[in-house]
Amino acid sequence: MALLERAFQSVLQRYLDPLLDTTISSLEAIYQQYYTSLTSPTISIPLNRYIISLFGILHIVLRSPSFNSGQKNFHRKALDQHILFQAVKFAQLPDETVNLWIHDPISIVDDSIEATTRNAVRTAVLAFAIEVLYP
Amino acid sequence: MVDGEFISETLTDESYFSIVPPIIQRLLAMQSDSSFLVRAKAQSVFRACMEQMEMYKDTSAFQGTVRSFIESAMEPWISALNRNVAVDITAFSGDEFNAVIKLKYATYKVVPLGG
Numbered sequence: 707m708a709l710l711e712r713a714f715q716s717v718l719q720r721y722l723d724p725l726l727d728t729t730i731s732s733l734e735a736i737y738q739q740y741y742t743s744l745t746s747p748t749i750s751i752p753l754n755r756y757i758i759s760l761f762g763i764l765h766i767v768l769r770s771p772s773f774n775s776g777q778k779n780f781h782r783k784a785l786d787q788h789i790l791f792q793a794v795k796f797a798q799l800p801d802e803t804v805n806l807w808i809h810d811p812i813s814i815v816d817d818s819i820e821a822t823t824r825n826a827v828r829t830a831v832l833a834f835a836i837e838v839l840y841p
Numbered sequence: 842m843v844d845g846e847f848i849s850e851t852l853t854d855e856s857y858f859s860i861v862p863p864i865i866q867r868l869l870a871m872q873s874d875s876s877f878l879v880r881a882k883a884q885s886v887f888r889a890c891m892e893q894m895e896m897y898k899d900t901s902a903f904q905g906t907v908r909s910f911i912e913s914a915m916e917p918w919i920s921a922l923n924r925n926v927a928v929d930i931t932a933f934s935g936d937e938f939n940a941v942i943k944l945k946y947a948t949y950k951v952v953p954l955g956g
Binding site for chain 2: 718724732752753759760762766
């Protein structure tokens with residue numbers, strides 16, 4: 707898809723701001739619902755997928771060459787802080803998981819499907835943070 | 842009729858470029874459809890069309906055609922993708938909520954760097 711990627715990138719430069727705004731606004735809008743889902747006994751796979759998609763789009767926008775300049779102005783630094791804040795919010799664990807890890811540290815290595823699914827958003831957000839915030 | 846020709850075994854390199862642009866235009870028009878699922882499926886077809894076009898990009902006969910077509914098609918598509926991302930999911934529930942999720946996921950997947 708190299709051709710499409712190049713064409714996409716050249717046009718994307720003109721849409722960075724609206725895409726950033728809509729993606730971050732969508733993350734802010736859905737956060738309360740996501741937070742509530744952390745205490746739910748059932749995992750909302752569609753909701754998780756939705757949030758992972760938003761971070762995926764955010765990643766694509768931030769990977770754009772114009773976001774990789776070493777000379778960042780005040781606005782860009784503020785944006786970095788805002789994105790970091792979003793990542794921290796969505797990377798949090800449910801209280802029950804934290805309690806479980808405190809009382810049974812070995813449970814951290816639980817790689818069951820249920821645990822993997824429950825932590826899908828957190829895993830995606832951490833991968834996003836590693837690449838975007840600490841390139 | 843166009844769809845039928847598109848999947849026909851008689852499709853040739855020459856006819857490909859007369860068939861795909863109208864399809865992509867139609868798919869773009871579908872991004873204004875009131876059904877989120879229709880929009881999501883149209884995005885998947887759009888990506889498939891683009892992937893096929895990738896095969897022609899290095900052929901001398903079609904290099905210029907491919908480049909000019911993709912460059913002209915990208916702008917309205919990114920604008921449409923942005924509108925899809927902007928759909929306020931919190932205003933929906935039930936089946937519509939799930940449909941918006943499919944739309945957003947399809948939007949993410951259709952972006953070339955997101956697949």
